[in-house]
Amino acid sequence: MTSGWPDLVxxxxxxxxxCGRDTDLxxxxxxxxxxxxxxxxxxxxxxPGYDAGRLAGLGWQPPGARGGWWFETPRTPPxxxxxxxxxxxxxxxxxxxxxxxxxxxxxxxxxxxxGPEPARDGAEPARDGAEPTAAGRDDGSxxxxxxxxGKPAGGGGERPGWPAADGAVRERLVAAAGRRxxxxxxxxxxxxxxxxxxxxxxxxxxxxxxxVVTDPDGAPLLPVFTSxxxxxxxxxxxxxxxxxxxxxxxxxxxxxxxGLAVDAGSPAAVTLAAxxxxxLLAANVPxx
Numbered sequence: 340m341t342s343g344w345p346d347l348v349x350x351x352x353x354x355x356x357x358c359g360r361d362t363d364l365x366x367x368x369x370x371x372x373x374x375x376x377x378x379x380x381x382x383x384x385x386x387p388g389y390d391a392g393r394l395a396g397l398g399w400q401p402p403g404a405r406g407g408w409w410f411e412t413p414r415t416p417p418x419x420x421x422x423x424x425x426x427x428x429x430x431x432x433x434x435x436x437x438x439x440x441x442x443x444x445x446x447x448x449x450x451x452x453x454g455p456e457p458a459r460d461g462a463e464p465a466r467d468g469a470e471p472t473a474a475g476r477d478d479g480s481x482x483x484x485x486x487x488x489g490k491p492a493g494g495g496g497e498r499p500g501w502p503a504a505d506g507a508v509r510e511r512l513v514a515a516a517g518r519r520x521x522x523x524x525x526x527x528x529x530x531x532x533x534x535x536x537x538x539x540x541x542x543x544x545x546x547x548x549x550x551v552v553t554d555p556d557g558a559p560l561l562p563v564f565t566s567x568x569x570x571x572x573x574x575x576x577x578x579x580x581x582x583x584x585x586x587x588x589x590x591x592x593x594x595x596x597x598g599l600a601v602d603a604g605s606p607a608a609v610t611l612a613a614x615x616x617x618x619l620l621a622a623n624v625p626x627x
Contacts, residue, residue, distance in 0.1 A: 347438055349532060349584045352423035354443060355382070363446040366426060368435035374446060375426060382422050383411040389433040397429055417547060424581055509565060513607045522619055524609060528601065529586040533563040534570050537579045549593055550578075552600065558612055560600040561593065565607075573604040589620055 354364070358377040365372045373386035386394060387407045395401070399408040410425070412418040435441055508531050515524035536550040551559045563585065564570040570580060598612040611619070 347441075348423055348427055348582050349587075351427060351443065352420055352583075355419045355423060365444050365446040366430050366434065367442055367444070368430070368437070368440045371434045373426065373429060373434065375422065378414065380414055381411055382414050382418060383409065384422070384426060384429075385409045386429060386433065393432045394429070397425070397432060399429070420581070420583075509607060512565070512601075512609075516607060516609050521609075521611065521615075522622070525589070525619055528565075529589055531565060531585050532582050533565060533585045533588065533601075534567055534580045534582050535561070535563050535588070536570055536574060537581065540579050547593070551597060552603075554598070554600075554610060554612070558598060559594075559596060560598045560610060560612075562600045562603055563588070564602055569602050569605055573602075592616075592620070 351366075355375070355377060358364070361379070362377045364375045364377070366375070371387075371389060373384060376383045376385070384399075385407045386399060386409075388394065388402060391408075394408045399410050402408050412422065430441055508527060511527045512524060515521075515527055538548040538550045540548075549561060552562055553559055562573075564573070564580075567580070570578060595617060596613055598610065599616050600611075601607070601609045603610075
């Protein structure tokens with residue numbers, strides 16, 4: 340069984356990062372699936388037209404002469420993070436609303452088409468790369484990351500299947516904060532998946548849209564929340580966000596000038612200025 344949407348988004352991100360030079364993945368639920376083709380320099384997704392309106396709204400490019408709706412980006416670390424969110428958002432919209440019904444399997448590599456895909460109805464021509472078919476999963480290949488599913492990346496509205504916040508984690512955070520055990524607090528937080536609000540939907544064409552706030556003295560802080568509900572309670576509905584393992588966020592902190600604000604507006608809120616955060620992370624490497 341899965342442990343919830345945030346964990347599954349992280350699983351897909353980890354899976355994409357471990358893919359070889361030429362790996363095809365099928366995200367499938369029943370007879371519905373979308374394919375991700377991970378190549379040395381690009382990642383290309385193709386999805387059959389199960390719901391053209393939803394696919395267009397999500398940002399997929401219209402199908403060309405050789406098949407389904409598609410999107411392609413360079414293969415970079417920010418793009419892999421974006422793809423993990425974009426793919427599961429698509430899965431939640433057109434494949435299934437049940438995270439436990441979604442699986443991720445290695446698929447036989449698609450045969451690259453000869454030449455670029457012709458433009459259709461003024462759409463941008465597809466870049467060079469493989470165009471998959473709706474290949475089945477009867478090849479016996481094993482799951483590589485367990486069941487994989489995800490939440491919509493943002494844009495507000497309900498997120499079907501998102502589990503309630505882990506009460507035990509919240510209790511441990513409150514207890515650590517009450518003891519003023521900041522190192523212990525960060526260690527507990529590192530074992531959780533957090534929601535990081537954004538100023539806009541992520542896109543590989545621009546810098547990552549972190550939503551930085553300031554403390555009363557004007558020092559920048561990166562806000563994170565331990566559940567979508569905590570984020571909504573503070574910022575209201577409709578704020579886009581990404582869900583990431585906090586240990587991963589700590590390991591690759593976006594900007595050394597930023598401090599940390601956890602669950603702002605809640606009884607368990609904790610704020611750490613950048614120098615204090617850096618010192619704690621350097622002295623106490625958080626582990627999940």
